[in-house]
Amino acid sequence: MTVPDRYRYAPFDDGPDPLAPPVDLRAALDRLGRDIMDGSSPRSALEELLRRGAGDTAGLDELTRRLWERRARIQRRNNLxxxxxxxxxxxxxxxxxxxxxxxxxxxxxxxxxxxxxxxxxxxxxxxxxxxxxxxxxxxxxxxxxxxxxxxxxxxxxxxxxxxxxxxxxxxxxxxxxxxxxxxxxxxxxxxxxxxxxxxxxxxxxxxxxxxxxxxxxxxxxxxxxxxxxxxxxxxxxxxxxxxxxxxxxxxxxxxxxxxxxxxxxxxxxxxxxxxxxxxxxxxxxxxxxxxxxxxxxxxxxxxxADLAEIDALAEQLAQSYPGARLEDIDLEALERQLGADAVVDARRLAELERELRAQGLLERAADGSLRLSPKALRRLGETALSDVVGALRSRRGARDTRRAGAAGEPTGASRPWRFGDTEPWDVPRTIRNAVVRGRPVRIDVSDVEVVETEQRSRAAVALCVDTSWSMVQDNRWVPMKRTALALHHLVRTRFRGDDLQLITFGRHAATVDIGTLTALEGVWEQGTNLHHALLLAGRHLRANPDAQPVVLVVTDGEPTAHLEPDGEAVFNYPTTQRTLRKTLGEVDRLARLGASLSVFKLGDDERLARFVDIVARRGGGRVVNPDLDGLGPAVVGDYLRSRRSR
Incomplete structure (x- = not known):
């Protein structure tokens, strides 16, 4: 007896391929994030993503190019x-x-x-x-x-x-x-x-x-x-x-x-x-x-009729009319003109846009505009932090120009040295122990005592980032934002007890959340008001008296503006002695709070180099001169170093 065939194998032709890989939202979101951090609005960044495509999926621009190519081919080939x-x-x-x-x-x-x-x-x-x-x-x-x-x-x-x-x-x-x-x-x-x-x-x-x-x-x-x-x-x-x-x-x-x-x-x-x-x-x-x-x-x-259909499809792919949606694309017409592969690409682009919204990666603000959701910012932070961690494994492009300060605060007591301790020796007590042990006086490992330091359990961190026009002009805008994203994600996921404050400074300084900083557009504005930024940083540190104070400054120019008592920002270029004195006065105040101050100097401005050298001497901090690829690793590495020193 023969068993009848119960299965039939044939090409699948009823809708999207069920075995096709899912849309790579992480790669798409990373591209969205890069465009947004470069100054594009979320809406225009999404439109740009759909125009360029993602991965192996052709974008709207490529589909449009194929349509115009087909139109030209029809006209070159035929006669009426x-x-x-x-x-x-x-x-x-x-x-x-x-x-x-x-x-x-x-x-x-x-x-x-x-x-x-x-x-x-x-x-x-x-x-x-x-x-x-x-x-x-x-x-x-x-x-x-x-x-x-x-x-x-x-x-x-x-x-x-x-x-x-x-x-x-x-x-x-x-x-x-x-x-x-x-x-x-x-x-x-x-x-x-x-x-x-x-x-x-x-x-x-x-x-x-x-x-x-x-x-x-x-x-x-x-x-x-x-x-x-x-x-x-x-x-x-x-x-x-x-x-x-x-x-x-x-x-x-x-x-x-x-x-x-x-x-x-x-x-x-x-x-x-x-x-x-x-x-x-x-x-x-x-x-x-x-x-x-x-x-x-x-x-x-x-x-x-084909030419008219091509023109209509090109308009649909342009998505330039009010209320345009990818669902408007006539897939049957697209298949007639460009074949089944083009339909697959159009469907995957529509799916990409739909999934970005459905998974809560884009949301509507109160004014009706699109913006990245907290979930999207977390994913971008994961990507940025992952890149930083990878770079930290082979740290390049950064050099310390000055280092001062100690690991923790001395309590006045000492204790015997144990393997792995990095605290400084208590020299008088160590020598006394050797003398008490007997003559001849020879220091033994058992004699060594180290200074006991106070280990604080949390930190108040102020990340001050320069948002003056030179940061945009010299392509430092996106690296700065990705650095902030990486540090923000690290603090929020691994060191939740720490309190991170993001501060931007151009002509004025302001405290911002990560979403605002990520979507911040570069504007033509003269002034690098580090004085105002350090004022806000000090306010943040004083609001957290039980936390170790840490201040991180990313800048590419010397201070050229300061804040007067009436709140007016005064700009001068070249900078004035008044601006420098007021800025260094805030550095001194932060030093009196015990703050660890690190400056990340971008570029080779000689005036900035002289200024940060003074900051390092007066504030007991560090100056790091990273390249753009090394900025994120330098800032995150410095933050982690400050935690290890506690």
Missing amino acids: DGTLREVRELLERAMEAERRELFPDPSDDARFREARLDALPPGTAAAVQELSTYDWRSEQARADYQRIRDRIGQELMESRFQGMKQALSEVRPEDVERIRAMMADLNDLLLAHLRGDDTDARFAEFMRRHGEFFPENPRTVEELIDALAARAAAAQRMMNSMSDRQRAELQDLLSGAFGDPRMAEQVATLDANLRALRPGEDWTSSARFRGKDPLGMGEGAQVM
Whole structure:
């Protein structure tokens, strides 16, 4: 007994690939974060991400480029004179067959017929019209001439009804009569709808009688009008794209479609009705075709419809109109023009945008604008901290120019040294222990005592970052923000007892949260008011008297502004002695609080170098001169070093 197959394997073609990897939100968020930290708004950063794409997913710009490339290829490859060429070839074949038939006949009638053929006007359309009353001797010539009329009719119908040419591959008199009747009923229906009559019943009867001509199966008269108007407008744009001579010849030929002038009249009436019903369609534009591949009227209308579809898709991909969404993209049209891969990319971009919102990575602010959510900031902080930790393993680009201060605060007591202790020796007690042990006096490990220091359990940390224009101008803006993100994430996740305050300083200083700092835009503002920043840092340290005070300053220029007692920020460049004295006065106050002050000097400004050297001597702190890649590791490393010293 055979077991019937219970499984069938075939390509999956019903929607997105269920085995496709999920959208890489972390990489997308990192790119969003970089753009936002560089000064872009969250909305523009998201738009930029969708334009560029993510990973292997093509962005909107790439899809648009492919569309324009396809449009240019269509216009370079094709020409719109296909119907005229075919008619001309059929006419020449008919006349050649007729001449072969007449040549052996010695009669005057044969010579008269030959003279009539020789006297035909030079234009193809005029010759066809002239031969409409000619009585062909050759059956082959008669058939070719009838084929001209049928082909003109087929092309005319195909230009207004997609697929009609294939349905009329063999034209019989009864087929022509059915088409003429359909056209008459269609124009009556459209005229009634144009008058405002209730046409529902009339439409249902029309589809019952003539539905075979409309394989798209419109459900309402409005859907029928939409489809017909789009096709008729494409046919009109095709006519507009021809040369004046080509257009005149083709219009003359169309009057003889199927050998029945009523057919061209019905098409003209149809076009007029559709123009009145859908004036918003593009009836007037044109395109330039430079290729060698001839297109018939039906093919030309389809090409013009394709060009219009490409233009509409490009507008959808641009997302530049109010209320634009990626869900607006016509995926069926995109597949027709660019293939299934483009549809996959468009779906994944829409999924990326949807997931960024659904997972709470973007949120609406009170003013309606988009911003990064706390969850997104945590993820960006994780990435920034991960980069810093990796760089700390192979620390480069930083050098200490001065170091002062001690590890912790002495309590006045000492204790025996134990393996691993880093506290300084209590020299008098160590020597006394050696002397008490006996002569000769030799110091043994057991004699060593170390100074006991007070170990504080938490720290108050003030990170002061320079936001003057030079930070933006010299590409230090994003490294500064990523440094703040990394330190903020480290404190919030591993040292939650520490109190971190973020302080920005340009012409003025201000305390900010991490979200505000991340989205902060660089503005043209003169002044580096370190004095104000240190005032705020001191306020933060005094608000945490039980915590070890730590101040970290990131700057690329000497102080050029200070705060007057009335709150006015005074700027001078070059800096003045008053600005320097007020700034160094705050350094001294922080030193009296026992603060560990570290300055991270960006760039090689000589004035700044002299200033921070004074700061290091007076404040007992450190000066580090990192490169941009080493800024994050330097700041985070200094913070960790201050914790280890406690």
